[in-house]
Amino acid sequence: MSREDYEVVIGLEVHSELSTKTKIFCSCPTKFGAAPNTQVCPICMAMPGTLPVLNEKVVEYAVKAGLATNCEISRNSKNDRKNYFYPDLPKAYQISQYDKPLCKNGYIEIETKEGKKKIGITRIHIEEDAGKLNHDEFSGGSLVDLNRAGVPLIEIVSEPDIRSSEEAELYLKKLKSILEYIEVSDCKMQEGSYRADVNVSVRKKGDTKLGTRTETKNMNSFKSITREIDYEIERQIDILEDGGTVEQETLRWDDVSGKTFAMRDKEDADDYRYFPEPDLVAINLSEEYIQNIKKELPELPESRKERYLKEYNLSEKDANIITASKYLSDLFEGAIKVCNNPKAVNNWIISDISRILNETETEPIEIPFDSNQLGKLVILIDKGTISSSIGKKVLEELFENPRDPEEIIKEKGWIQISDEGAIREVVKKVLEANPKSIEDYKAGKEKALGFLVGQAMKETKGKANPKMLNKLFLEEI
Amino acid sequence: MHITELTVHELQEKIKKKELTIQQITNAYINRIEEKEKDVQAFVTSLTEEAKNESEKIQKKLDNEEIEGKLAGIPIGIKDNICTKGIKTTCSSKMLEDFVSPYDATVMEKINNENMINLGKLNMDEFAMGGSTEYSYFKKTKNPWNLNKVPGGSSGGSAAAVAANMIPWALGSDTGGSIRQPASFCGVVGLKPTYGLISRYGLVAFASSLDQIGPITKDVKDTAILLNIIAGHDKKDTTSVEIEKKDYTKCLKNNVKGLKIGVPKEFYGEGINEEVKKSLYEAIERYKKLGAEVEEFSLDVAEYSLATYYIIACAEASSNLGRFDGIRYTYRTSEFKDLKELYKKSRSEGFGQEVKRRIILGTYVLSSGYYDAYYKKAQQVRTLVMNEFDKAFKKYDVILTPTAPTVAFDIGAKSNNPLEMYLADICTVSVNIAGLPAISIPCGVDKEGMPIGMQLIGNKFCEETILNSAYTFEQDLKFRENYKPEFKI
Numbered sequence: 005m006s007r008e009d010y011e012v013v014i015g016l017e018v019h020s021e022l023s024t025k026t027k028i029f030c031s032c033p034t035k036f037g038a039a040p041n042t043q044v045c046p047i048c049m050a051m052p053g054t055l056p057v058l059n060e061k062v063v064e065y066a067v068k069a070g071l072a073t074n075c076e077i078s079r080n081s082k083n084d085r086k087n088y089f090y091p092d093l094p095k096a097y098q099i100s101q102y103d104k105p106l107c108k109n110g111y112i113e114i115e116t117k118e119g120k121k122k123i124g125i126t127r128i129h130i131e132e133d134a135g136k137l138n139h140d141e142f143s144g145g146s147l148v149d150l151n152r153a154g155v156p157l158i159e160i161v162s163e164p165d166i167r168s169s170e171e172a173e174l175y176l177k178k179l180k181s182i183l184e185y186i187e188v189s190d191c192k193m194q195e196g197s198y199r200a201d202v203n204v205s206v207r208k209k210g211d212t213k214l215g216t217r218t219e220t221k222n223m224n225s226f227k228s229i230t231r232e233i234d235y236e237i238e239r240q241i242d243i244l245e246d247g248g249t250v251e252q253e254t255l256r257w258d259d260v261s262g263k264t265f266a267m268r269d270k271e272d273a274d275d276y277r278y279f280p281e282p283d284l285v286a287i288n289l290s291e292e293y294i295q296n297i298k299k300e301l302p303e304l305p306e307s308r309k310e311r312y313l314k315e316y317n318l319s320e321k322d323a324n325i326i327t328a329s330k331y332l333s334d335l336f337e338g339a340i341k342v343c344n345n346p347k348a349v350n351n352w353i354i355s356d357i358s359r360i361l362n363e364t365e366t367e368p369i370e371i372p373f374d375s376n377q378l379g380k381l382v383i384l385i386d387k388g389t390i391s392s393s394i395g396k397k398v399l400e401e402l403f404e405n406p407r408d409p410e411e412i413i414k415e416k417g418w419i420q421i422s423d424e425g426a427i428r429e430v431v432k433k434v435l436e437a438n439p440k441s442i443e444d445y446k447a448g449k450e451k452a453l454g455f456l457v458g459q460a461m462k463e464t465k466g467k468a469n470p471k472m473l474n475k476l477f478l479e480e481i
Numbered sequence: 482m483h484i485t486e487l488t489v490h491e492l493q494e495k496i497k498k499k500e501l502t503i504q505q506i507t508n509a510y511i512n513r514i515e516e517k518e519k520d521v522q523a524f525v526t527s528l529t530e531e532a533k534n535e536s537e538k539i540q541k542k543l544d545n546e547e548i549e550g551k552l553a554g555i556p557i558g559i560k561d562n563i564c565t566k567g568i569k570t571t572c573s574s575k576m577l578e579d580f581v582s583p584y585d586a587t588v589m590e591k592i593n594n595e596n597m598i599n600l601g602k603l604n605m606d607e608f609a610m611g612g613s614t615e616y617s618y619f620k621k622t623k624n625p626w627n628l629n630k631v632p633g634g635s636s637g638g639s640a641a642a643v644a645a646n647m648i649p650w651a652l653g654s655d656t657g658g659s660i661r662q663p664a665s666f667c668g669v670v671g672l673k674p675t676y677g678l679i680s681r682y683g684l685v686a687f688a689s690s691l692d693q694i695g696p697i698t699k700d701v702k703d704t705a706i707l708l709n710i711i712a713g714h715d716k717k718d719t720t721s722v723e724i725e726k727k728d729y730t731k732c733l734k735n736n737v738k739g740l741k742i743g744v745p746k747e748f749y750g751e752g753i754n755e756e757v758k759k760s761l762y763e764a765i766e767r768y769k770k771l772g773a774e775v776e777e778f779s780l781d782v783a784e785y786s787l788a789t790y791y792i793i794a795c796a797e798a799s800s801n802l803g804r805f806d807g808i809r810y811t812y813r814t815s816e817f818k819d820l821k822e823l824y825k826k827s828r829s830e831g832f833g834q835e836v837k838r839r840i841i842l843g844t845y846v847l848s849s850g851y852y853d854a855y856y857k858k859a860q861q862v863r864t865l866v867m868n869e870f871d872k873a874f875k876k877y878d879v880i881l882t883p884t885a886p887t888v889a890f891d892i893g894a895k896s897n898n899p900l901e902m903y904l905a906d907i908c909t910v911s912v913n914i915a916g917l918p919a920i921s922i923p924c925g926v927d928k929e930g931m932p933i934g935m936q937l938i939g940n941k942f943c944e945e946t947i948l949n950s951a952y953t954f955e956q957d958l959k960f961r962e963n964y965k966p967e968f969k970i
Contacts, residue, residue: 046584050804052577052685053564053586055718087800087847089824096803148808277847279856282689282797285719 010206010244012237013214014166018179019157020189021133021197022065027154028132029056029099034156036195040138040149048154050094055283058083062156063106063287065188066130067297069158070107072186072304073125073179077294081106083130083281088274091148092135100131100159102278106287112182113306114174115324123175124163133157158188164203164214169233173226176200177328181305184330190369199224204236206244215240216250220257220264232257236264308333316346322354331368332357338375343382352378356399364403373406381409393466394418422469424476427460430468431476434459442481453477484509485646489555489703492649496554503543503554507536507598510556514600514647520628522620523642525561526569526602532556535598542596552710553596558648560639561602562609563694564683565589568599572685573617574607576805576812576831586683587715588652588694595710600648604638607833608802609659609687611635612905615896616835623892624666625966626931630889633663633905639697640667644966650698650707654684656691657790658885658909661921664697665884665934668923668964670951671697672704673909675942676916677722680715686801688794689720691913700961701922701952705729708944724942732945733952738772740950743877745780748908754887760925760933761883764954768881771953780873780880782866786911789866791903792846792859793914799843805831838899863914870915874940879950882908884921884934908936918944922951923960932964 027034030047047054070077084102110125135153137146160179166172180198183189191198205217218236223229240250255264303311305327312323327333332353339349361368381402385395390413401412413419421427434456435442444452453474460473484506487495495501511529518524539554541547559565562572564582566589571577585593592599606616614622614637622637624630625645632641636653640663643651653660655673664671672695679694686692696707709730714723744765749758765775807813807827814826832840846855873880885905895902912919917938924935939947 049809051564051583051810052570052572052580052804053562053582053681053683054584055682055720057717057719085800087803089803089806091806091808091820094804094809096806097800275849277800277844277849277852279796279800279847279852283686283720 007241009209010241011209011211012167013164013205013207013217014168014172014233015164015203015217016162016166016172016175017201017203018160018162018176019199019201020069020160020183020191022062022156022158022188023190024059024061024065024156026059026061028059028062028130028156029154032154036192036197038151040147041151043151044153048094049150056099056281058284058287059156062130063289064297065156066106066128066158067289067294068186068188068301069160069183070110070128071294071298071301072182073107073110073112073128073160075107075110075125075128077107077289078104079289079291079294080104081287081289083284083287084278085281086131086276086278088276090134091146092137092150092153094135094150094153098132098134099281099284101129105129112175112178114171114178116171116174121165121171123165123171126161126163128158128160131157131159164205169230169237172202172233173230176226176229178305181328181330184369185302185304187302192367192369193224193226196222196224200229202229202232202236204233204240205250206237206240216252218250218253218255218264220255221267223257228257228259231259231262232264235262239264305330305333316340316350318346318350322350325358326350326353329368331371335368335371335375335378339379339382342376342379343386345382345386348382348386349378352382352399356396360400360403371403373402377402377406377409384409384413388420388422388469389413390418390420391466391470394420418467420469421464421467422472424472427464427468427472428476428480430460430463431473431480434463435477435480445481483646485513485649487649488699489552489649489706492555493551503540504536506554507532507556510600510648513645517645517647520623521625521641521645521647522622523604523638523645523647524558524601525571525573525604525617525619525638528568528599528601532598532600539596539598548596550595552706554598555595556598556600556648557592558600558603558639558642558651559589559592560605560636560651560653562605562654562685562687563588563652564685565599565602568602570602570685571619572608573605573619574832574836575618577810578618578812580810582683584683587680587717588711589683591710592652603636603642603651606635606637606659607836608685608798609635609654609656609692610798610835610839612658612662612902613890613892613896614638614641614663615892616833618833621892624889624931626668626889627929627967629891630931631666631892633666633885633889635659635663636671636697637663637666640664640669640671643667643669643697643699650696650703652694652707652711653697654687654692654694655909655913656687656693656794657913658906660695660697661909661919661934661936662885662905664921665923665932665936666889668926668932668934668960668966669697669699670701670704670920670922670955671695672708672920672944672948673912673918674708674712674944675722675918676913677720678712678724678918678942678944680713680718680721682715682717686797688797689801690797691790691794693913701920701948701955702730702733704920705733705948705952722942727945729944729948732949734949735953735956736772737768737950737953740768740773740879741877742768742773742775742950743780743873743880744775744777745783745873745880745882746777747780747783748882752886752904752907753883754927756927757883757885757887757933760927761881761935764924764935765881767954767957771957773950775881776877778873778876780869782869782911783907785862786866786914787903787907789859789862790906790910790914791842792855793863795839795843796847796856796859797843799840799847802832802836802840807831835899866911867915870911870917870938870940878939878943878946880938882936882938884908884936888927888929888931888933912936912938917941918947920947920951922955923964924954924958925960926964930964930967
């Protein structure tokens with residue numbers, strides 16, 4: 005049989021850290037990057053006798069996420085304990101939700117090459133993150149950092165509706181953009197605040213029963229996830245083609261070798277002994293509470309896109325790129341407010357800004373300058389103060405050391421020369437030095453004019469107004 | 482009467498009349514502890530040295546009128562599963578032998594706000610699992626009425642210390658009878674408040690949905706006084722309930738005329754000692770004499786309660802005790818190859834037999850494939866038990882039962898027979914399952930002079946009803962005047 009005879013089935017479990025100021029069950033701060041064990045208290049360290057108190061913001065944020073992904077919100081929900089031993093889990097149980105998640109039965113839409121496709125969301129539940137183990141270089145042992153213990157998470161479980169690594173990536177990007185829009189998570193993948201467990205199985209086309217799946221845990225880059233899925237599909241098909249059977253197991257992805265490996269401890273079947281958390285009361289939400297959150301939901305990417313198509317005449321493709329990230333989209337709208345030139349702002353974002361983000365592997369949230377600065381850059385070009393090629397240099401400068409573009413060009417001496425007298429001087433000088441080119445031009449070689457303009461630009465370090473330069477050359481020749 | 486024989490309200494009177502100073506009181510208790518602790522073995526951590534300094538300071542503050550407070554300078558003892566900042570909280574376990582809490586339990590903050598003097602941390606069954614205090618890792622506490630007998634448990638140290646006049650009152654905790662049963666065995670008063678009346682923040686959890694802190698005192702009035710201090714909603718414990726603050730001493734009317742008492746016949750059947758039964762029947766007659774209306778009825782809960790209790794309590798315990806893993810503040814085994822062995826050996830060596838038995842039991846009933854048959858079924862029975870009690874309280878104000886099927890038994894008699902030990906909880910566990918308040922007060926002694934306790938169960942948050950019922954009985958019987966431990970002062 006060939007690869008085409010197989011169907012791929014993928015389900016994703018996304019863990020996203022919520023951007024509440026304090027942890028889910030105590031009032032410790034959640035800021036990333038603090039010195040080990042400085043954002044802890046007896047509660048998140050699981051000292052004997054301590055009790056959790058549910059942070060209401062966590063419920064609010066999770067409900068927001070549920071509403072933004074078309075979920076039903078449970079009026080009655082509860083917390084459960086998931087019991088297992090690990091040094092980064094100080095209580096030896098994680099407070100999570102088992103059979104009554106806050107949100108269920110939702111979906112989001114992705115745009116595949118074949119058109120729009122709905123990916124079902126089974127459930128969204130709230131839970132606490134665990135701490136972190138750091139390798140101790142001195143003793144060779146492990147050190148426990150509990151700063152992250154108790155940071156609130158939502159787990160978003162998809163239906164097994166995804167059929168390829170491309171679809172998986174589209175789904176993850178769409179979901180990330182929704183969470184960013186509703187401002188419940190900053191989704192910084194390299195900090196681990198948006199990560200996914202990837203379930204992959206294959207089956208022969210036409211089969212109704214799902215194939216045996218493998219689960220690869222804690223993936224936090226789109227690139228690795230697509231590579232992992234493609235690898236896993238190949239591996240599983242190879243096994244089946246050789247007459248073998250795929251084993252249900254938990255895998256670890258190794259980015260260097262580009263392979264998956266079975267995790268240790270396979271002999272321990274997971275039995276988390278879930279039971280209702282007796283230290284917390286049930287979560288009962290009123291219809292009014294849910295409606296209030298619904299009312300306050302911000303505009304989501306879909307509707308922003310529609311608006312961009314209508315109001316700004318953006319192409320479908322451009323509108324998709326810009327609205328995929330809340331930060332890009334906010335940058336777009338903010339800059340337009342300043343310069344009132346949507347087309348130019350669009351071009352900047354689609355071409356130069358996107359290129360720099362790609363080259364430097366930066367996420368939009370990390371763009372260091374603001375919409376006001378981008379808007380001003382556009383104004384400077386529109387007014388003819390700088391050329392668009394200087395504009396590119398200004399943009400690079402904005403990435404390097406963001407400040408007012410006007411300040412940048414003053415400091416760097418990049419202001420465009422539009423003084424006719426000054427430019428005419430340069431033109432004369434260049435013509436004097438290049439009599440051959442004048443002859444060539446007169447003989448019909450259009451290229452010669454280009455050469456002359458180039459020389460003049462060189463002379464003015466690129467600051468001469470190009471339109472004016474052209475005009476004056478033609479006059480003087 | 483000797484200072485240490487006085488109740489707290491009697492001490493308060495004498496302080497007020499300037500007949501006694503704080504230091505005199507403290508010193509009297511310190512002397513008493515020094516004299517009797519070798520026999521009774523009630524303390525895990527004694528704070529007598531600290532108490533001396535503390536009493537001086539408090540006396541000065543009182544003299545300078547820097548503080549007021551009706552309980553300033555009154556000594557107290559604390560069960561060793563209630564967290565005390567800067568003082569060891571061991572739960573009588575090797576696992577927590579060196580654990581010093583970095584924070585105070587909410588009840589301790591309240592005790593400290595009153596400027597009471599903590600005389601020490603009291604012995605208990607390890608992690609509050611047991612009914613005789615024999616399962617303490619450190620020592621076996623003796624019953625002051627007969628040093629060959631157990632004081633009950635798990636708050637055996639608290640009850641014995643109060644009975645032996647080593648402290649005027651104490652805090653205990655009750656998950657299935659751990660305040661009431663030792664109070665009964667030691668001839669003192671013990672109250673298990675309604676679930677949610679007292680904050681559990683800082684009580685080292687055994688079974689979260691059943692645990693409750695409560696007072697162990699010499700008489701009912703002292704129980705009401707201490708309850709006034711510790712009751713109330715706590716932001717740190719969301720299972721604590723927001724209800725109006727009450728003064729529980731105001732309900733002590735010494736009058737039970739018209740009080741409707743239900744006597745559930747299932748609590749007077751097989752397995753209940755004849756002398757205990759006889760004493761309870763006398764108590765019923767006394768209530769009738771005092772004007773209460775007593776009626777026998779059927780409360781079909783006792784039979785299922787014990788099994789239900791041990792499933793729920795052990796399930797929760799198996800999870801609650803997971804944090805004692807050898808990683809942070811607990812006992813850690815000296816040698817281990819890897820993480821798994823660190824866990825296994827630390828927990829095998831750090832926990833005692835009974836604790837391990839319950840962790841295994843609890844792990845089993847929560848395991849996949851068994852959850853529905855055990856834990857889920859137990860939760861369903863729990864609802865039935867609550868409904869049964871609800872029905873009963875439509876007819877009766879209080880339910881009267883024995884506190885324990887027997888009087889205090891001999892040390893060693895049951896410690897190797899877990900099932901028989903579990904049966905000692907038969908009269909008390911249903912109260913925890915239903916989250917109700919119940920008080921145990923002495924109602925007589927058996928032929929050997931060992932105290933017998935009776936239990937008054939009230940409806941949720943109706944502590945006032947059982948306190949008044951108990952108080953009225955106590956005023957009539959005058960147990961403390963007529964009986965005291967064979968324990969020369």
